[in-house]
Amino acid sequence: MSSRILITGGAGFIGSHLSEKLLAEGNEVICVDNFFTGSKSNIEHLLGHPRFEVLRHDVTFPLYVEVDQIYNLACPASPVHYQHDPVQTTKTSVVGAINMLGLAKRLRIPILQASTSEVYGDPAVHPQTEEYWGNVNPIGPRSCYDEGKRAAETLFFDYRRQHDLSIKVIRIFNTYGPRMHPNDGRVVSNFIVQALRGEPITIYGDGSQTRSFCYVDDLVDGMVRLMNTPHEVTGPINVGNPGEFTMLELAQAVLEITGSSSSIEHRPLPQDDPKQRQPDISRARSELGWEPTVALAAGLQSTVDYFRRVLTE
Numbered sequence: 001m002s003s004r005i006l007i008t009g010g011a012g013f014i015g016s017h018l019s020e021k022l023l024a025e026g027n028e029v030i031c032v033d034n035f036f037t038g039s040k041s042n043i044e045h046l047l048g049h050p051r052f053e054v055l056r057h058d059v060t061f062p063l064y065v066e067v068d069q070i071y072n073l074a075c076p077a078s079p080v081h082y083q084h085d086p087v088q089t090t091k092t093s094v095v096g097a098i099n100m101l102g103l104a105k106r107l108r109i110p111i112l113q114a115s116t117s118e119v120y121g122d123p124a125v126h127p128q129t130e131e132y133w134g135n136v137n138p139i140g141p142r143s144c145y146d147e148g149k150r151a152a153e154t155l156f157f158d159y160r161r162q163h164d165l166s167i168k169v170i171r172i173f174n175t176y177g178p179r180m181h182p183n184d185g186r187v188v189s190n191f192i193v194q195a196l197r198g199e200p201i202t203i204y205g206d207g208s209q210t211r212s213f214c215y216v217d218d219l220v221d222g223m224v225r226l227m228n229t230p231h232e233v234t235g236p237i238n239v240g241n242p243g244e245f246t247m248l249e250l251a252q253a254v255l256e257i258t259g260s261s262s263s264i265e266h267r268p269l270p271q272d273d274p275k276q277r278q279p280d281i282s283r284a285r286s287e288l289g290w291e292p293t294v295a296l297a298a299g300l301q302s303t304v305d306y307f308r309r310v311l312t313e
Contacts, residue, residue, distance in 0.1 A: 001061040002025075002027045003026065003027050003028070003067075003068035003069055004030065004066070004067045004068050005022050005028065005029070005030070005066060005067060005068065005069045005070075005071065006028050006030045006032060006067040006069070006070045006071070006103075007019055007028050007029060007030070007031050007032065007070075007071045007073060008032045008033070008052045008059050008070070008071070008072050008073055008074035008096065008100060009024075009032075009033060009038060009072075009073035009075065009114075010029070010030075010031025010032055010033055010043070010054075010075075011031055011033035011035060011038030011039060011040065011042050011043045011054070011180065012033065012037060012038040012039075012077075013041040013042070013069075013075060013077075013175075013177075013180050013216070014043075014073060014172075014175060014216060014219065015031065015038065015073045016038075016042035016043050016046075016184070016201065017177070017179070017217065017219075017220050018071060018108055018121075018220045018223060018224075019031055019043060019046060019052065021047065021221075021224060022051060022068050022222050022224070023046065023051055023052060023206070025194065025224075026036070026051075028051040028052075028053075028065060029051065029052050029053070030047065030053045030054075030055060030065060031043060031052065031053065031054045031070075031076070031250035032057045032059065032063065032074070033054070033055075033056065033058060034056065034074075035056060035058075036081070037077075037184075038075045038077060039181075042179045043160045044050055044077075047290075048172065049198050055265055057098055057184055058092075058101060059072075059074045059092060059100060060088075060091050060092060060095045060099070060104075061099070062099050063099060063100075063103060064103070065089045065103070066107065067107065067109065068109055068110040069109055069110055069111070069225065069227060070100055070103065070104050070109065070112070071112045071113040071114070071223065072096065072097065072111060072112065072113075072114060072152075072207070072214045074147070074187070074203065075089065075092045075093050075096070075148070075149070075186075076092070076113075076145075077116070077145070078144075078212045079084070079142065079185055079270075079289065080183065080185035080298070081181075082142075082144060082145040083141055083144070084129075084140070086141075086144035087192070088198070090144045090146055090147070090148040090151075091146055092148070093145070093148030093149055093152045094148055094151050094152060094155070095154040096152075096193075097113065097151075097155045098155060098191055101155060101156065103167065104165055105159065105163050105165055106266070109166070109228060110168060110231075111167055112166070112168040112169075112170060112223065112226060112227050112312040113152055113153065113156050113169045113170070114170060114172055115149050115152065115169050115171045115172065115236060116145075116149050116171060116172050116174040117155055117171055117172065117174070117238070117277055117279065117299055118136075118142070118145055118146045119134050119136070119146065119149055119150050119151060119153065119171060120132060120134040120135070120137055120259075120274075120277075120306075121134045121135040121136035121137065121274065122136075122137075122260035122273075122275065123135055123274065123276070123277070125186075125293040126278060127242065127280045127282040128238065128277070128278060128279060128280060129238075129282070129283075130144070130235070130236045130237065130283055133163075134150070135148065136293055138281075139155045139257060140271060141271060142271075147280035153236065154245035155168075156169055157234070160234060166231050167228070167234050167236070168226045168227055168233070168234060168235055168237070169234060169235035169236040169237045170222065170223055170226050170235055170239050170292055171235075171236050171237065171240075171279075172214075172219060172239060172240065173212055173214055173239065173240025173277060173278075173279045174186075174187075174188075174211050174212060174213050174220045174240065174241070174277065174298065175213070175214045175215070175216050176188040176189070176213050176215065176216065176219065176300075176303055177191060177215050177299060177302065177303055178216070178302060178304075178305075179216075180303065180304035181308065182307065182310060182311070186293045187211065187230065187247065187250065187299075188213060188250070188254075189307070190202065190301065191250060191254040192254055192258065192300075192303060192304055192307045193307060193311070194262060195254050195255055195260035195262050196258055196260065196304070196307055196308060197311070198260060198261065198262055199262060199263065200262055200265040201251050201254070201262050201263070202266075202267050203247050203248065203251060203264055203266065203267070204267050204268065204269045204270060205264070205266070205267075205268070205269035205272065205273075206266065207246060207247040207248035207264075207266070208246050208247075208248070209269075209273070209274070209275050209276060210244045210246050210247075210275075210277065210278065211244070211245065211247070211248055211250070211276075211277050212241045212242055212243055212244050212245070212277060212278045212279060213241055213243070213245065213250075213264060213273075213296060213299070214240045214241040214292055215237070215241070215292065215294035215299035216296075218241070218292040219239055219240075219292060221290065222235075222237075222284060222290045222298070223239070224286060225288040225289070226239075226288055227288050229287065229288065232275055233287055235288065236273075237283050237284050237286055237288065238279040238280060238281055238283065238284060238291065239279070239281070240251075240278075240279035240281065241279075241292040241296075242278055242279055242281055242291075242292075244278045245296065246274070248264075251264055253296060253297065253300060254258040254300065256302070257297070257300050257301055257304050258304055280310075286296055
């Protein structure tokens with residue numbers, strides 16, 4: 001049975017992959033994006049699709065459409081972009097959530113919030129379970145994103161308690177893959193672009209800080225599984241890859257796959273940069289039957305192939 005599905009931020013990195021998956025399953029997709037960080041090139045190949053529609057719209061303004069499900073992904077998600085206009089970032093997370101929740105309430109339909117591992121801040125607990133309340137600096141340069149997403153989660157659970165709305169909250173850990181923004185300042189795209197250009201690979205600090213990297217196909221599979229759970233399953237649910245890598249290990253893997261002769265350069269660590277991030281995915285395993293299947297080497301290969309194409313264009 002096919003549905004009409006609204007994806008805010010549908011022309012973004014994750015949104016475009018989610019659009020593809022939902023179309024492949026036979027659904028109609030309405031992609032809403034203001035194209036601040038989303039890009040037409042991400043969805044170009046879908047524009048002729050009979051069940052795909054694009055609306056240029058900013059979620060900080062109300063939207064009136066008739067749909068069966070909402071995936072709320074709209075928000076710049078890399079420090080370079082979300083710190084460019086921090087006030088707008090907070091508005092997108094908070095006012096955007098209010099507008100989309102209002103739409104879901106009017107239509108009595110399920111809505112999924114793309115939350116983030118950033119709600120855990122620089123975690124004092126490792127690995128992070130969904131019960132952990134986090135360690136976030138509320139007035140730091142990253143807080144427009146961290147606290148914006150935390151406030152959005154608050155709103156989702158209040159709509160649930162007050163209106164019995166069917167909500168789903170997914171906490172996304174570092175995700176990578178084709179269609180990442182080349183200049184988003186995130187470590188995977190940074191390292192790959194630097195390696196392909198033969199520039200020095202810049203590592204902040206000594207490179208011992210860790211991240212876990214989830215391939216985008218695995219992530220959207222987790223999102224769709226969560227959306228289609230029964231009403232009583234709300235999350236929050238961590239979705240990410242528990243395999244943990246240091247920045248030095250990631251740099252070595254990228255050098256190997258690209259065959260680049262780039263050197264490695266160390267720079268000072270930015271403020272409030274988390275030392276480690278690793279999801280506990282027990283809940284995703286038990287409630288969604290989900291775990292990642294794409295190994296880092298395989299995922300990096302297709303990401304490198306994508307960036308090779310983009311950089312030659």
